[in-house]
C-alpha cells in the first residue's frame with residue numbers, strides 16, 4: 001500500500017468513526033430529550049400538588065407502640081427512651097407507648113426504674129430465651145396501639161421525626177411497612193474500632209452535639225453501616241426500627257421463633273424481607289430519619305472480623321434451615337417519605353463514598369419518582385420529599401430602586417454586623433427566628449436552633465443545628481418543646497421571621513421570657529430606607545414591614561431595655577438592625593398589656609408619616625458606638 005492509499009484508508013476509518021460518534025450523539029440527545037420530558041411530567045405533578053393528607057386507603061392513627069428489647073444495657077436504654085418520649089417525637093403523650101422487653105438482664109428491669117419515662121407502659125420479663133424474638137412477639141401481643149415499631153436492639157436512639165412521619169403514612173397508605181435507616185454512632189464503624197469506655201466517649205460527644213435538644217445532630221456523629229446496601233437510597237436488608245401495623249403482622253406473621261440463637265441471628269432480616277416482599281404491603285423508607293446504634297458491644301459488634309465471619313456463616317446456615325432458602329436478600333424498590341435536609345445528609349460510610357454522593361441524594365430520589373412515572377407504577381403517590389419550590393418573594397416582586405446609600409458597605413452589611421456580634425459574645429448557643437436559606441444561622445459557631453415554616457438551606461452549617469419547620473407562634477405554643485429547647489443557653493438570638501409588628505412583638509416577648517438576662521436579642525428590619533418598604537403589605541423585592549413599631553412599643557413600655565439601632569444594609573438597601581440587651585425575663589409588662597398593644601398596632605397608633613419621622617424616633621447609633629457596644633459585650637463574655 002503506497003502512502004496515498006494509506007492516507008485514504010485512514011480518512012475512511014475516521015469517517016466511519018465520525019459517523020458512529022454522530023449516531024451516538026443523536027441517541028444521547030434523544031435520551032436527553034426523553035429525560036427532560038419525564039422530568040417535566042414529574043415536576044408538573046408536583047406543581048399540581050401532591051397532598052398526602054388527601055390520599056385514601058390509610059387508616060385512622062390511634063397511636064404507636066414501640067417494642068424495645070433490652071439485655072444488660074441500662075444506661076443505653078435510657079438514651080433510647082429519651083428519644084422515644086412523646087415531646088421528643090412531637091406526638092401527643094396519649095398516642096405513644098413503649099413496651100420494654102427485658103430479655104434476661106441482670107439485675108432484672110422493673111417498671112419502677114422508669115419513672116422519668118412515663119411513656120413506658122409495661123416491662124415484660126423474658127427468661128430462658130437468648131434470642132429476643134420470643135420477647136418481641138410477646139410485645140406485639142401486648143401492644144395497645146395498631147401501629148407497632150419493633151426495635152430488636154434497644155440500644156438505638158431515634159431521630160425526632162419517626163413517630164410524626166409514621167402517623168402521616170399510616171393515615172395515608174394502607175398496610176405500610178416502614179424502614180427507619182440505621183446508622184452507627186461514632187466517627188468510624190463500630191465493627192472496625194474498639195473503644196474503651198464507649199459509653200462515656202459517646203456521652204461526651206452527645207453533650208458536645210447538644211443532644212437531645214438537637215435531635216438531628218446525631219447525623220453529624222454517625223456512619224452508615226455495611227448492612228445498608230445502597231448508600232444513596234439507604235436501601236437496607238434490615239432495620240432496627242421496623243414499623244408496621246397490627247393488621248400486617250396478623251396477616252404476615254411476627255418474628256420466626258425458630259431463630260433461637262443469641263441476638264436472634266438473621267430473624268430481623270427474615271421478617272424485614274418477608275414483610276417488604278409481600279406485594280400487598282407498601283414498603284416505605286424515611287431517608288431523613290435514623291435509628292442510631294450506640295456502641296454497647298452487642299452480639300456481633302464486639303467481635304474480631306474472623307469471629308464475626310464465623311458467626312455470620314452460622315447465621316446463614318440457620319437461615320437456610322428455617323426458611324428452606326439460601327440467603328436471598330433481594331431488595332424491593334422503596335418509596336421514600338419525609339424531609340431530607342442537607343444538615344442530616346453529611347453522613348459518611350466507612351469509605352466516605354456516601355459523603356461524596358450526598359449532594360446528589362435529592363437527584364437520586366427524583367430518579368426514583370421519574371422511574372415510577374415512567375413505569376406507570378400504581379399505588380400511593382410518592383411522598384412530599386421534594387417540595388415544589390415556592391416562588392421567592394424577592395424574585396417575583398418588582399425591583400425597588402435603592403436610594404443610593406453606599407452600596408454593600410462592608411462594615412455595615414447586616415451579616416457582617418451579626419458576625420461581629422458572634423465574635424464578641426461567643427454565645428454558648430444561638431437562636432434564630434426566620435432561617436430562609438441559612439445565611440445568618442450559618443454564621444453560628446456554636447449549637448444553634450432555628451424556626452422557620454419554609455426554610456431551604458443552601459449555606460453549609462458549621463455546628464450542630466436544629467431547625468423546626470413551623471411558624472414561631474406554633475413553636476412557642478408547645479410548652480414541653482420550648483422548655484426542652486430553651487434548656488440550651490442561648491446567649492444570642494436573631495428575630496427575622498414574619499415582618500409584621502404584632503408577630504415580631506410576640507417573638508421578642510417569647511424569646512425574652514425564656515432566655516437569661518445576659519442574652520442579646522437582635523431584631524432585623526427596624527430601619528427601612530424607604531417608606532414603601534415600611535408598609536404592612538409587601539410591594540417590592542425589598543420589604544421590612546412595620547417591624548419598626550416594635551422599637552416604639554419597647555421605648556414606651558420597657559425603658560429598662562438597652563436598644564441600639566444600627567443602620568445595617570442588606571444588599572443595596574438599608575434595613576437596620578436593633579441590638580437589644582439588659583433583658584428582664586421576669587418583666588411581665590408586655591404580657592399583661594399585650595391585647596391593648598395589639599389593638600393600638602392595628603389602629604395605626606404607631607404609624608409614621610415619613611422615613612424622616614421614623615428615623616427621628618429611633619435610637620440610631622453610629623458605627624463607633626456600635627464598636628463600643630461590641631467592646632463591652634466582649635468584656636462581659638470574657639469575664
Ligand SMILES: C[S@@+](CC[C@H](N)C(=O)[O-])C[C@H]1O[C@@H](n2cnc3c(N)ncnc32)[C@H](O)[C@@H]1O
Nearest residue numbers: 434435436439440451452454471472496497498
Ligand atoms: C428574611 S428571611 C430570613 C433571612 C435569614 N435570617 C438570613 O438573614 O439569612 C425571613 C424568613 O422568615 C420566615 N418566616 C415567615 N413567617 C414566619 C413565622 N411566622 N415564624 C418563623 N419564620 C417565619 C420565612 O419563611 C423566611 O424564610
